[in-house]
Amino acid sequence: MAAIATVMVVITTMHFAPLVSALNVNYYENTCPHVDSIVATSVHHATMNDKTVPAALLRMHFHDCFIRGCDASVLLESEGENKAEKDGPPNISLHAFYVIDNAKKALEEVCPGVVSCADILALAARDAVTLSGGPTWDVPKGRKDGRISKATETRQLPAPTFNISQLQQTFSQRSLSLEDLVALSGGHTLGFAHCSSFENRIHKFSPKQDIDPSLNPSFASSLRSICPFDNKVRNAGTSLDSSATLFDNAYYKLLLQGKSIFSSDQALLTHPTTKALVSKFACSPQEFERAFVKSMIKMSSITDGGQEIRHDCRFVR
Template sequence: MASMFISLLIFSFFFFLGTPLSSNYYQNTCPNVESIIKKVVSDATRNDKTAPAGLLRMHFHDCFIRGCDGSVLLNSKGKNTAEKDGPPNVSLHAFYVIDKAKKAVESVCPSVVSCADILALAARDAVVLAGGPSWDVPKGRKDGRISKASDTSQLPAPTFNISQLQQSFSQRGLSLEDLAALSGGHTLGFSHCSSFNNRIHNFNSTLDIDPSLQPSFASSLRRFCTTKNNVNNAGVAMDPSSTSFDNTYYKLIFQHKVLFSSDNALLSTPKTKNLVSNFASSKDAFFKAFVKSMIKMSSFNGGQEIRKNCRFVN
């Protein structure tokens, strides 16, 4: 409990005293930074349709630990195991995209643009390339020097109920509206069985399957994930249009065809249920809310330097 309190104090300190951000931060020092990063992300996406989901998830996992400081990009070193090697992050991918973007930016503007900003811009570009909305990313983040695998326990888990989700988001200054909107990122990508096995094997002492799952959907999941301790890294797409950023996810929530307990939890309160209904019926409403919440989430920063290599501190 004491360590959690200290972590919250640290986060609050960074939230209020962190680097001020602005949309034109690199106007004079690296005016072409956004076009450089966009090209790298676009090239990667042509060759790997899973890259957008990877970049968006990576950005989210970065911001939820110490603010958006690029700490998720750091490699483990010596006795320190970094965030990227923590249990929730071992399935993160597309680090190579950030490496390429950093190299391209450094060739034009050395030691000017932070890895944290590159990741924030790449996540935005990934959403756009997948058919989602665009937004003006506030810039000026600094890169952090601390990355600990143990801190990844602070990430909201796919097994969380609505109370746990609300607490996790509120500790980072994010509301129920932000929770509902940011959860829409689950419209992209793939999940391993381990993230939703709790719903399809030994759900509780009397039921094997979560009764809130649509029966035929549950059966299809069990065909892919055959045992509770599935070890073959099997999994399924987050939704049928898993490479397109759309509002299908919200429609699936009402059909009880979403993977995670945390997805289904959005039906647990009148407020989040109404938001899900609004987003399911209007893609524009979802896009508008998602942009607002992404800007809010990605504005938290507490870094100290501009890394020359995103995998290592200077």
């Protein structure tokens, strides 16, 4: 999802299967009936103070689900000799963890020991999209929190330098299709990319070309002005699309114009199936939203690794 840091990714043989039947939209109906509104309030308050919160929460949920399933392992702190996921290279720029902490604190006051941090994160990601002008949906609940979080496993996350074959393999290992890949990539409609995540496209692209020829020339020039060669400006970068705080289909329109940010975005135009989906979503925001909701529910239902309900989202019970 948004602004994933560039890392070398080791493709593993681990396979994740969505366990949709284990989840239920009414899971807390009797034990914590106001869970949705409590989480939504936390996300809303944070967003009023910081417009980058929605993109951060959406990306956080994606990064959580791609490692050991949606078990809130991305929220755990490093302890002792164990370096946790949030301290792995692709996750260093993750932020807004406090939003989940605040929601958890509020929930513990009304229904202690009931709602998992993994469910809070899934709900917060939905609320982030809705608050940004995107669709809403009923989030299946009942996830458990995992006890294992390892920075080394973040190498399994799809990198912004991936080609279509690497993307397809990474997604298929999690039972996610090419349509899921294109729909979830639309999450790049929100957020910010650091120069390190796309400098491969604007400097020394190949032995013969300095700039990726698939980039619109004027757009490439603007990126090079923001991120000059050997850039030393801390946190320099650019928005992922022209409306970085609004959930819309501008990402796909810009992609077709040669104005994508990551190599992994451009890769969607190198396969006939994914290219057709990009065109469809660019033409119809309704089709994009429908596909995005379907894929988000599918991805967030990968629940392999959870075992408990944490009292503090940052530490195992």
